[in-house]
Amino acid sequence: MSLLRVSNLSMSFGGVKAVDDVSFDVKPGELLALIGPNGAGKSxxxxxxxxxxxxxxGSVMLDGHELVGMRPRDIWRRGVGRTFQVAATFNSMTVLENVQIALVSREKRLYGLWKPAASHFEDEALALLEQVGMTAHAQRACSVLAYGDVKRVEMAIALANRPKLLLMDEPTAGMAPQERTELMALTKRLSAERNIGVLFTEHSMDVVFSTADRIIVLARGKLIAQGDAETIRNDANVQAVYFGTGKTFQPRAALSHDGGEPHTEPRT
Known part of the structure; x- marks a missing residue:
């Protein structure tokens, strides 16, 4: 059963089709990588x-509920968490306070100066930090953390909303190889433990092929291939796009949600 179902998605900017009739789904507990060259329509x-x-x-359905037309904060409350290419944390606040603020937002609570938010949800925030391996850094300011640790804090913030779906935009950008491996291993573990569907974009093919359960590939706004790592490695369209064979592609038949034939074929 699909958690997220994207159907016939198209987006035009003037006369340019940035996304052209794209359909795919994400299942609970699945890591789906969305890849493609620059300008492919990923973002x-x-x-x-x-x-x-x-x-x-087009349509974007989460657990049978249409998300198109909803504001990002309302989508977040529906159970969609997100991390960003450039980690989004409050540098002047402690690691613990960053997670507490996310928990306060989840509960739609406001606090006055006489009752600071930092006094609330401390136990739950610490539990989230334990899950991402950051308990020892709880009282440190985010500004002094190594970048890989900031990414872990951002993960704890994303988990504060108990998401069904986690969107990760270039999660390993700017990270050293060991940090990349550790962060994606953490993502895979949390996805399995919490049955969270994960949709992520990523430029590092090592990360994609070692982590993703399935991969979908965009080029010039079209979905040109999908499947497991081996299928994507051997796909002629993907090789043409990434390795510069000099070939282009043209529409053939739409891809099915469960991984049918690519809807493009190379031509010279």
Whole structure:
């Protein structure tokens, strides 16, 4: 059963189709990588799912509920967490306080100066930090952390909303190889433990092929291939796009949600 179902998604900017009739799904507990060269439409597609952009056409369903037309904060409350390419934390606040603020937001609570938010949800925040291996750093300011640790804090913040779906935009950007491996191993573990579907974009093919359960590939706004790592490695369209065979592609038949034939074929 699908957690997220994206159907016939299209987005135009003037006469340019950034996303062109794209369909895919994400299952609970699955890590789905969305890849493609620069200008492929990855970010546009990603931001439509998150509610930052409204598509020209198509549907984005989460657990049977339409997300198109909803504001990002309302989509977040529906159970969609997100991490960003550049980690989004409050540098002047402690690690613990960053997670507590996310928990306060989840509960839709406001506190006055006489009752600071930092006095609330401390136990739950510490439990989240334990899950991402950051308990020892709880009282440190985010500004003094190594970048890989900041990414772990961001993960704890994303988990504060108990998401069904986690969107990760270039999660390992700017990280050293060992940090990349550790963060994606953590993501895979938490996805399995919490049955969270994960949709992530990523430029590192090592990360994609070692982590993703399935991979979908965009090129010039079209979905040109999907499948497991081996299928994607051997796909002629993907090789043409990534390795510069000099070939292009043209529409053939739409891809099915469960991984049918690619809808493009190379031509010279």
């Amino acid at each position: 546009t597609c990603f931001n439509i799912v998150n509610g930052q952009l409204r598509p020209t056409h």
